[in-house]
Amino acid sequence: MLGAGLPSARFVCAAAAAALCAAAAVKxxxxxxxxxxxxxxxxxxxxxxxxxxxxxxxMYAPYYWGNYDVPDTFTYKYIVDGAEEPFDRGGPDASRTKTYNDFYGRQHTVVELPRLPQPFGDGWTRSLGYTPLFDDSYIPTFHLAGDPVRINDVWTNMAQNNTAAVTMTVVLADYVLRFEVRFSARCRVIRYKLFLGTSISHSSADYISSERPVRHFGCGPPK
Structure with a gap:
């Protein structure tokens, strides 16, 4: 019979469909x-x-990222200069399209802490709630990059009220924000002033939307 021993067209199509389904399951x-x-x-x-x-x-921050195809369920680990983390991380569930912003070598990125009793009961009405910056389930990272000569001058000549312009990167659980910062070191403490920057994580950052002087244990508002 003509074609004897060869797979039928129906079988070939079924096999191809199964292969496509398997590939879709993998990625x-x-x-x-x-x-x-x-x-x-x-x-x-x-x-x-x-x-x-x-x-x-x-070039301003020690933050690294990338998008890759993965299975629905997976584990992962980071490798820095060839050194693997000694543990596996669980991938995000299907409702998320990205991991939280991890820290190399820190096994647990987000940990829900037990809530302490509220001493004021329902009488306290001034709370802002849990904002991304003050999320106690995540440890944020603040990184400053600038001219080391200018920064050293700020620290060694405090009496002259010198300032240095640096780039501050703030890494939160779901956001990475960047600000142009001018800081000084008066009264033996550092003070800084934030200017509107840009988000580098492709996420909304408009809850910080204008120039805002920030007092950090200083003797007055930053100059």
Whole structure:
């Protein structure tokens, strides 16, 4: 019979469909990874043993990120200069398209702390609630980058009220924000002033929307 011993067209189509379904199961969604790390050379993320390179969005902060296709359920770990983390991290559930902003070597990124009793009962009405900056389940990272000569001058010549312009990157659980900062060191403490910056995590950051002087244990408002 003509074609004897060859698979039927129906069988070939079924096999192709099964292969496509299997491929879809292996790479079911895209997830954004983000981590704070201090490498000499490279930062990678390992998903199921497969390594992917992560890159910084700019030159100012030790933050690395990247988007990669992953299975629905997976574990991952970060690799900095060839050194793997000694533990596996659980991937985000299907409702999230990115991990929280991890910190290399810190196993638990978000931990819900037990709530203490409210001493004021229902009488306290001035609370702002849990904002991203004051989320006690996450440890934020503040990184300042600037001219080391100018920064050293601020610290060594406090009486002259010198200032230095630096770039401050704030890494929160779901946001990475950048600000142009001018700070001084009067009264033996550092004081800084924030200017509107840009988000580098492709997330909304409009809850900080204008220039705002910030007093940090200082003797008065920053100049």
């Amino acid at each position: 079911a969604r895209m997830v954004q990874f983000g981590v704070v790390a201090f490498p000499n050379q490279t930062v990678e993320v390992s998903v199921g043993g497969q390594r992917h390179r992560l890159a910084p969005p700019d």
